[in-house]
Amino acid sequence: MPPAGGVLVHAVQGSLAAHHIGQVTYQAAPRHTVSWPxxxxxxxxxxxxxxxxxxxxxxxxxxxxxxxxxxxxxxxxxxxxxxxxxxxxxxxxxxxxxxxxxxxxxxxxxxxxxxxxxxxxxxxxxxxxxxxxxxxxxxxxxxxxxxxxxxxxxxxxxxxxxxxxxxxxxxxxxxxxxxxxxxxxxxxxxxxxxxxxxVGLFTPAEATAHLRHALTAQGRSEPEADLAALAEDLGHLPLALSQAAAYLVDTGLSAAAYRTRLADRARQLADLLPEPGELPDDQSAPAAAAWSLSVDRANELRPAGLARPMLQLAAMLDPNGIPEQVLTGESTLGHLTDHRLFEHRYSPTPKPPAVTEEEAAGALRALHRLSLIDHSPAEAHQAVRIHQIVQRAIRESLGPDYRDALAHIAADALIAAWPDTERDVGLTSALRANATALIACADRSLYQPAVHPVLYYLGESLGNSGQVSAAIHHFQLVTNTATQGLGPDHPSTLRSRSDLAAWRGEAGDTVGAAEAATLLLVDQLKVLGPDHPNTLIVRSNLALWRGKAGDAAGAVTAFADLLEDYLHVLGPDHPHTLIVRSNLAEWRGEAGDTAGAVTAFAALLEDYLHVLGPDHPHTLTARNNLASWRGEAGDPDGAASAFAALLEDRLRVLGPDHPDTLTNRNNLAHWTGEAGDAAGAVTAFAALLEDHLRVLGPDHPHTLVTQSSISRWLRHAGEQ
Structure with missing residues (x-):
């Protein structure tokens, strides 16, 4: 996930000016073929x-x-x-x-x-x-x-x-x-x-039948007139009728008695609800009262007192599916414990224990029992669904201060569930959907007193999943909102500008990214000072974009100066220091010092192995870069051998279709040819082309480069 100060861009060396491409004399593992249906x-x-x-x-x-x-x-x-x-x-x-x-x-x-x-x-x-x-x-x-x-x-x-x-x-x-x-x-x-x-409301007959069938399934019967009257009270709205049916089944209350409670609750809520006709989705006051009664009942069920705060939290998130771990994780447990302690504040009995994960799951089951949510634990990424009408009714019953606090609790719960490495596509997709829903209903509360980190997590996840345009749009919105609400010099505003510039560069606008980073650096130095980690990140990204815009020598000078400051401020083993060393080594090679790049990457790899371990993405990147520069420095056999060994680890760690694995295969094919085996390069690129066509499609730049590489090495093979 993003470092505390923003996006720190990591240069990667590749072949043929396109590092996202690769080869194979290696046969990829067989892939699962979908079966029908x-x-x-x-x-x-x-x-x-x-x-x-x-x-x-x-x-x-x-x-x-x-x-x-x-x-x-x-x-x-x-x-x-x-x-x-x-x-x-x-x-x-x-x-x-x-x-x-x-x-x-x-x-x-x-x-x-x-x-x-x-x-x-x-x-x-x-x-x-x-x-x-x-x-x-x-x-x-x-x-x-x-x-x-x-x-x-x-x-x-x-x-x-x-x-x-x-x-x-x-x-x-x-x-x-x-x-x-x-x-x-x-x-x-x-x-x-x-x-x-x-699709409209139930007809009166359908509404009455709905209630009758729900009760009959439980061996109960009610006078038809009472059911019809209750259906009329609830405006024949299917969702409200389901809520009422669940309440009747759970409590054993008669339809007539429920109508009385409903009328009493509607009168109690009269001063709290909008004027008639202004409720969400044209629901009636009795329908809103039905949600209120059901919440009260769920909150009485064991574990007592937890259903209401759980539902309030769920009302801030994605109605179409909330991951189980978001609502049973540490942040949510803290929220539920605070409610338990608040309710216990005047009790003479000993302070109750902290809420457990099992109790949080119990609160979800209580809400499910009253049809306030649908809880399906087996569907881990979309375990909890809740209707938007229920969500809006719950949110509108809250005071603004508490609603703002809930938004921050929900944001913390999402971050706690967000993995450092996004390998589970289903989970990260669900987390992005929940973050998007939260931002929409939280309005600007997530921008006070500073931009909440969940907004950075969402933007980084979009960009890292290949949705660079969406990441740019997101960070532009965050930057604009932070500027308006917090001011142009607030650290959150500066951080957002940094991320926006970084993703512009990743989208290919290196000149625009460099210009934005130059302007930002002036403000960072003024507000945060030269040694602040965020200032160092902006300097690093500025150096990279200058290099990518064509000034390799300038990038070398900038990274060399920056490295001294990183060593002084963060120390030699900090991940950001290692990234700066990687970028310095990269641009040395780009500036013509290939031997210096090899030496620098060899030393860097040793430190990556020591600090991050052999399977960390940055360690694998360092191996990729070292192998490429060995080839550029005149050792194509060594480069091919290194890429063959790296490919085994890429396949094991990332799988056959990951972009870095395909990059590895491209580079292995390239250096196989440069080492003198043109026929082997043709075979490897041909195998790679099949996977590029399948994974990327015929018009992707990497597919086109692979086709060009096949033609090139076919010519070389014919000359041998």
């Missing part, structure tokens, strides 16, 4: 009292004999009317009846969520590199295009918040494919893509 994503569980309704049959009627009369259908309606449940029922029905070979369920609340889901599908089916989700998503959409032998598929895009998020991401029209969308929007643009299916 295949499902990607998790379908939400069926509601306990799912109501068969007219829309169910309208959806199924559009399907004719395994093909589709309507290739895209859009379920549109206000929140809480059961759109997701209808879509899930349709998907399960088609899957269970053998109508599909591929089912992809996408929680589509943001554009990034759609891209990430498509990328996961592409990784399963096409074995694309998950580190480049935007390219993988486009590869998946291209694969969905009509072609002989394509499987029958259904793509469900659930909870689309903005039709613009689907620009260039709509599945193609296909005689064997279907698309199903759920959304609160009714934009004309949606109708151009498919048939609009309005």
């Amino acid at each position: 295949h499902q990607v994503g998790v379908i939400p569980r069926r509601a306990g009292s799912f109501q068969d309704r007219a829309e169910v049959h309208r959806l199924r009627a559009a399907v004719n004999g395994g093909g589709t009369a309507v290739v895209c259908q859009v379920l549109a309606g206000m929140g809480g009317v059961g759109k997701t449940q209808l879509a899930a029922d349709h998907a399960r029905h088609a899957w269970g009846n053998g109508e599909l070979d591929l089912l992809v369920w996408v929680t589509a609340a943001t554009r990034q969520a759609v891209i990430d889901a498509y990328a996961r599908a592409a990784a399963d089916i096409l074995h694309t590199d998950p580190a480049d989700p935007e390219r993988a998503a486009q590869a998946f959409l291209a694969w969905l295009e009509p072609a002989p032998g394509r499987p029958r598929w259904l793509i469900v895009l659930d909870d689309v918040a903005d039709p613009a998020d689907l620009r260039d991401l709509w599945p193609p029209a296909h005689p064997r494919g279907r698309t199903l969308v759920t959304t609160r929007r009714r934009d004309a643009a949606l109708a151009t893509h498919g048939r609009l299916v309005p």
Whole structure:
């Protein structure tokens, strides 16, 4: 994850001016071939009292004999009317009846969520590199295009918040494919893509039947008139009816008695709720009272007193899925313990113990029992789902100070769950979705008293996953907001400017990055001083961008001066000091001192092994750079041998499709040829080309360079 002061860019040496490419005389391990039928994503569980309704049959009627009369259908309606449940029922029905070979369920609340889901599908089916989700998503959409032998598929895009998020991401029209969308929007643009299916409230008969079926399943019966009256009180809103049914089942209360409690609670909330017609999603005051009663009941269940603060925390995060470890981790346990101690503050009994992970899970089960959340521990990355209406009702019941405090607690919980190395694509995608949801509902509270680190984590994760444009957009927004709220000289503002400049450089705008870093350095020196770690990071990045902009000698001078200050301020073994040494060695080689680069990287590798260990990414990078400069210094045999040994470790640590592994294969192929084995280079590049086509696609620059390399070494082989 990002160092405390921002992004410190690490130069990497490669061959043919493109270090992200590589070779093999080595046969990669066989890859898993997807078997059909295949499902990607998790379908939400069926509601306990799912109501068969007219829309169910309208959806199924559009399907004719395994093909589709309507290739895209859009379920549109206000929140809480059961759109997701209808879509899930349709998907399960088609899957269970053998109508599909591929089912992809996408929680589509943001554009990034759609891209990430498509990328996961592409990784399963096409074995694309998950580190480049935007390219993988486009590869998946291209694969969905009509072609002989394509499987029958259904793509469900659930909870689309903005039709613009689907620009260039709509599945193609296909005689064997279907698309199903759920959304609160009714934009004309949606109708151009498919048939609009309005979803409204239950009819009075459906609403009464919903309550009756829920109670009958528990061996209970109630007067039909009482159930109809309760349904009327709740406005026939499916979500509110589910809440009421769970409460009746759990408490054993009669429908008539529940109506009395509901009316009393609505009167109590009258001064706290907005005016009629201004509640979220047009819900009624009795519906809001239903959430309140259910929360009270859940909070009474063991472990007593924990359900409410747990639900309040979940209300700040992604409604489509919160990872289990976020809500059972140390930050959340501290939040729950504080509530337990506060409730106990006047009790004469001994202070209660800290909340355990098991008790946190118990609070989730209590909320699940009252249908306030859906808790599915087996779905670790999306273990907790909560309806947006419930979230908004909970958040709007909180005072602004407490809501701001909750935002910081939720942000801390996300950071605690964020891995240092993002190897689990599903987890990091879920964490990004939760950070995005939190930022949206926290407004500017995460910018006080400084920018919360979760905003940096999100931006770094976007960039490191290959979404550099998204990272730039994110850090531009953070910089603008910090400048407005904290001022231009605040350390958080300076940090955000540093990250923005770094990702501009990573996107290829080295001149712009250097100019931005130059201006930033003036402000860093004025505000933080010359020895502050953040100032040193800006100097390091500025030196790198100058070098990449064409001034190799200037980069050498700048890194040499900077190294002295790093040694003085941070010491010889600090990771940032080692990165500066790596960059200095790199630019020495670029400036023409290849022997000096070899010597410097050999010494640096020893220190990396000592400080970080043999499998750390920076250690592997140092080995890559040493091997490349050995070749540049006139030892192609040594370079080829070193890259062959490094490839074994890259495969073991990173896997066959990681960009660094492909880089390694390119470099091994290149130096195999330079060592005199042109035929071996052709064989290696040809094998690499197959994987570049599969992982990166035919138009990727690295694929094109590999094709050029094959032609080059074929000519050399013909001359031998």
